[in-house]
Amino acid sequence: MRNAKSINSLRDVASLLTLCKAELGGLDKATSREVVEWLIRTGHLHAVDHRQLYQVCLDRLPESAAWFSKADKDIGSVAEHLVACLNCVEFAERAPEIISRNFAEKDRLFFIHVPKTAGTAVRQAFQARDRFALWDTSYSTADVSDDQRFSRVLGLLESLASGEAETIVISGHFGVNDLIRWRLLRPNDRAFSVIRDPMEVALSNLNYVLTVVSDYAIRADARRWTQNLSITDLPIQPHAVPVLAHKLLNNKDYFAEFNNVQSRALGGDSERSSALNALLIADVELVPVQNIREYLQTQWQITMPDGAPNQSDKFISSERELNWDTRSLIYERYIDKDVLLHDFLRRNTISGDGRTIIPSRDWI
Numbered sequence: 001m002r003n004a005k006s007i008n009s010l011r012d013v014a015s016l017l018t019l020c021k022a023e024l025g026g027l028d029k030a031t032s033r034e035v036v037e038w039l040i041r042t043g044h045l046h047a048v049d050h051r052q053l054y055q056v057c058l059d060r061l062p063e064s065a066a067w068f069s070k071a072d073k074d075i076g077s078v079a080e081h082l083v084a085c086l087n088c089v090e091f092a093e094r095a096p097e098i099i100s101r102n103f104a105e106k107d108r109l110f111f112i113h114v115p116k117t118a119g120t121a122v123r124q125a126f127q128a129r130d131r132f133a134l135w136d137t138s139y140s141t142a143d144v145s146d147d148q149r150f151s152r153v154l155g156l157l158e159s160l161a162s163g164e165a166e167t168i169v170i171s172g173h174f175g176v177n178d179l180i181r182w183r184l185l186r187p188n189d190r191a192f193s194v195i196r197d198p199m200e201v202a203l204s205n206l207n208y209v210l211t212v213v214s215d216y217a218i219r220a221d222a223r224r225w226t227q228n229l230s231i232t233d234l235p236i237q238p239h240a241v242p243v244l245a246h247k248l249l250n251n252k253d254y255f256a257e258f259n260n261v262q263s264r265a266l267g268g269d270s271e272r273s274s275a276l277n278a279l280l281i282a283d284v285e286l287v288p289v290q291n292i293r294e295y296l297q298t299q300w301q302i303t304m305p306d307g308a309p310n311q312s313d314k315f316i317s318s319e320r321e322l323n324w325d326t327r328s329l330i331y332e333r334y335i336d337k338d339v340l341l342h343d344f345l346r347r348n349t350i351s352g353d354g355r356t357i358i359p360s361r362d363w364i
Contacts (some may be wrong), residue, residue, distance in 0.1 A: 002364035007052055007056055008056065010099070011161070011269050012154045013082070014161035017158065018157075018158055019162070020039075020042075021158065030233050035079075039082065039083075045078045045079055048087065050062065050081050054085065055189060057091060086153050086154075086157075087150040087153065092144075094289055097299055100170075100184045107188070107189060109190050109191070110169075110170050110189070110192075111192060112265060112284065113167060114261060115258075117175045122134060122171070123171045125296055126169045128305075130170075131166045132169045133167070135169070138173065139153075159191075159271055160248070170184075175266065175278075177279075186305065190294075191285065193345070194286075195357075197342065198335035202330050202334050202335050203316050207316055209225055210241065224253075228251055228254075231244070249329045258334065259334045262342070263310075272337060272347060279363075284359065286345060292354040313363055348363065
């Protein structure tokens with residue numbers, strides 16, 4: 001085992017996996033079973049042991065000595081372990097760190113996706129360009145199947161191994177404090193986020209949950225909200241929307257997930273000072289949602305496609321459709337801190353183009 005040297009880094013794994021691209025019709029379409037069978041058939045892992053796979057893929061030793069029970073040269077066991085390491089939730093959760101470390105020569109761009117700020121469209125715009133290798137932190141969640149996660153891992157490794165990707169893009173619903181904690185942001189790397197009028201975000205969140213409940217009843221989150229709201233009549237009818245919206249806004253689970261989402265993503269809590277401090281430390285660029293197309297074009301030479309992916313039904317088009325009590329509830333509990341932050345940021349647009357908000361020491 002000590003003389004096994006054929007795979008010493010994740011880069012080696014990526015290069016190995018690209019060899020099966022032509023045979024399997026593209027790594028992003030391959031199943032985990034197909035990759036295991038290919039590895040066994042080709043014999044590329046004959047000099048690799050289980051310990052190496054953990055060290056290379058997860059940057060740690062195995063948690064148990066159980067792998068000793070397998071024959072050192074059992075290539076089937078080794079192949080299954082390699083695929084299992086790449087397809088586990090741990091790899092997905094630690095992918096920003098693992099990928100960045102193994103491909104340190106690549107530039108890094110971090111996109112902090114605040115919910116309901118055109119983030120899905122931004123992510124897809126980067127995914128469509130070969131010079132960007134994108135990993136989204138949502139790939140580690142329970143909503144993503146093993147096959148879906150494995151497909152995205154293989155697609156990412158293929159992109160990095162091909163040499164076409166110049167920049168690693170880490171996107172997802174992480175916060176600025178997560179970015180600081182990861183310690184992955186180097187002097188020449190960049191980070192940005194998109195901000196939006198707080199009331200528009202609040203209405204979009206309501207529409208999102210109502211759409212999930214009405215149109216995707218089999219989803220786990222849809223069942224959860226249906227039970228919480230005691231909904232029996234589906235799909236949701238227009239006359240029921242005001243009552244359901246008020247119920248949602250008074251629900252503790254909904255409050256925990258959707259109150260002051262912009263302030264919490266940008267600062268870790270809902271206080272404006274926390275957000276400004278974190279933004280300044282990490283030097284995060286902020287782009288008002290109405291300027292995102294121009295930002296992507298001028299800064300990254302990306303044309304954002306028309307249309308809005310993952311768009312919710314318009315159960316509520318304007319706050320004017322809500323009664324005064326419901327509007328007051330939104331302003332007082334759900335966007336009070338976001339409004340303060342948003343107003344401050346709008347008054348402090350100091351970039352040269354006047355369209356991007358760059359953190360300033362004047363904020364302190």
